[in-house]
Amino acid sequence: MGTTLEVKSIDNWINTKSKPLIIGGPCSAENKEQLMATGRAIAKLNKVDVFRAGIWKPRTRPDAFEGVGEEGLKWLLELKKETGLKTTIEVATPEHIESALKYEVDILWIGARTTVNPFSVQTLADSLKGTDIPVMVKNPLHPDLKLWIGALERINNAGITKLAAIHRGFYTYDNKPFRNLPMWEIPIELKRIIPSLPVICDPSHISGRRDLLASVAQKAMDLSMDGLMIESHINPSIAITDAEQQVTPNSLSELLHNLIIREEFGSAEFENLLEKLRFEMDQIDHDLLSLLNKRNDKTRLIGEYKKENAITVLQIGRLRKMMEERLIFAKNLNLDKTYISKLLQLLHKESIRIQTNIMQE
Ligand code: PEP
Numbered sequence: 616m617g618t619t620l621e622v623k624s625i626d627n628w629i630n631t632k633s634k635p636l637i638i639g640g641p642c643s644a645e646n647k648e649q650l651m652a653t654g655r656a657i658a659k660l661n662k663v664d665v666f667r668a669g670i671w672k673p674r675t676r677p678d679a680f681e682g683v684g685e686e687g688l689k690w691l692l693e694l695k696k697e698t699g700l701k702t703t704i705e706v707a708t709p710e711h712i713e714s715a716l717k718y719e720v721d722i723l724w725i726g727a728r729t730t731v732n733p734f735s736v737q738t739l740a741d742s743l744k745g746t747d748i749p750v751m752v753k754n755p756l757h758p759d760l761k762l763w764i765g766a767l768e769r770i771n772n773a774g775i776t777k778l779a780a781i782h783r784g785f786y787t788y789d790n791k792p793f794r795n796l797p798m799w800e801i802p803i804e805l806k807r808i809i810p811s812l813p814v815i816c817d818p819s820h821i822s823g824r825r826d827l828l829a830s831v832a833q834k835a836m837d838l839s840m841d842g843l844m845i846e847s848h849i850n851p852s853i854a855i856t857d858a859e860q861q862v863t864p865n866s867l868s869e870l871l872h873n874l875i876i877r878e879e880f881g882s883a884e885f886e887n888l889l890e891k892l893r894f895e896m897d898q899i900d901h902d903l904l905s906l907l908n909k910r911n912d913k914t915r916l917i918g919e920y921k922k923e924n925a926i927t928v929l930q931i932g933r934l935r936k937m938m939e940e941r942l943i944f945a946k947n948l949n950l951d952k953t954y955i956s957k958l959l960q961l962l963h964k965e966s967i968r969i970q971t972n973i974m975q976e
C-alpha cells in the first residue's frame with residue numbers, strides 16, 4: 616500500500632522534556648477541583664509534556680456521564696497558564712474544534728470511535744483547514760490499518776502536517792487479558808509504510824487495568840514508539856470514567872521512572888558487530904529457503920509417483936507419524952513445540968497443495 620503523507624517530526628511541533636513524548640492526565644475532566652489538582656500534581660512531576668483530559672466523552676449508553684463540555688476548557692486554559700503544561704483533548708465535531716481553538720488547546724486528538732467513520736473524519740478535516748494545530752489520530756476500534764491510514768490522509772490533505780498516530784489497541788472478541796488487544800504488528804506496519812509518522816502508544820486503553828500498564832508501556836518503548844499517553848487521576852478509585860485503568864500522578868511518576876529507554880542505534884562498534892550477525896542471519900535464511908525449494912522438488916517427485924500408481928495425496932497415518940517424529944527431533948534440539956507444530960503444519964499444507972495440483976494436471 617503506497618501513501619504520500621507529509622509529516623513533521625514531533626521536535627518540530629513540541630519541545631519534549633526528554634524522549635519519548637509523555638502525555639498524561641485524566642480520562643475525563645470531571646469538575647474544576649479534580650482537574651486542577653490532577654494537573655498541578657502532574658506538572659510537579661516535571662516528566663509530562665502534555666496534559667490530556669476528555670471534555671466531551673463518547674459513551675456507549677445515553678445515560679452515562681458525557682463530559683463537562685466547554686466549561687472544562689476554561690479550567691484547562693487556567694491550568695495551562697498556571698503550570699505551562701501543553702493541553703490536548705479529543706474532538707469529534709467541528710464545534711469541538713472551534714471551542715478547542717478558542718480556549719487555546721495545543722493539540723487535538725481524534726478518538727477511536729470517530730476514526731472508524733470516514734464521513735466524520737472528513738468533516739473534522741474540513742474544519743481543520745487553515746489551522747496549524749497538531750492532530751493525533753487514534754486507531755479505529757477494530758484492526759483495520761487502511762482505515763487508520765485513510766483517516767491520517769484525510770487530516771493531512773487538509774494541510775495538517777503536525778500529525779501523529781495513537782495506538783490504543785483493537786477491540787476483538789477475545790481481548791483477554793487486555794481491554795483492547797495491542798496487535799503490535801499493526802502499528803509496526805504503519806511505521807513501515809509511513810516511516811516519518813510519529814506513533815504514540817496509549818497503554819491505558821490497551822490495558823484497561825493498572826497492573827498491565829508498565830509492561831505495555833515498556834513494550835511500546837522497545838518497539839521504538841515516539842511517545843506515551845497514560846491516563847492519570849488525582850483519585851482513580853472515584854474516577855467517573857475508566858477508573859480501573861487510571862493511576863495517581865505519583866504512580867505515573869514511578870512508572871515513567873522505571874521505563875528503560877533503549878537506543879535504536881548504537882556505537883560504531885556495536886553497529887559493526889550487529890551487521891556481521893545480520894549477515895550471518897541472512898545466510899541462514901537463504902540456506903533455509905534453498906532447503907524449502909529442495910523439499911518442494913521431492914514433494915513433486917512423490918506426487919508424480921503417487922499419481923502414476925493411483926494413490927491418494929493424503930495418507931493420514933504417514934502425516935501423524937511424521938509430525939510425531941519431527942516433534943521429538945525438534946524437542947531434542949530445544950525448539951519450541953508450538954512454533955515447530957505450526958511450521959510443520961505449514962510445510963504439510965504446501966505439500967498437499969503441490970501434490971493436489973499434480974493430480975489435477
Ligand atoms: C480516551 O482517550 O479517553 C478515549 C475515549 O479513548 P479511545 O478513543 O481510544 O477509546
Ligand code: MN
Nearest residue numbers: 642846856857
Ligand atoms: Mn479513557
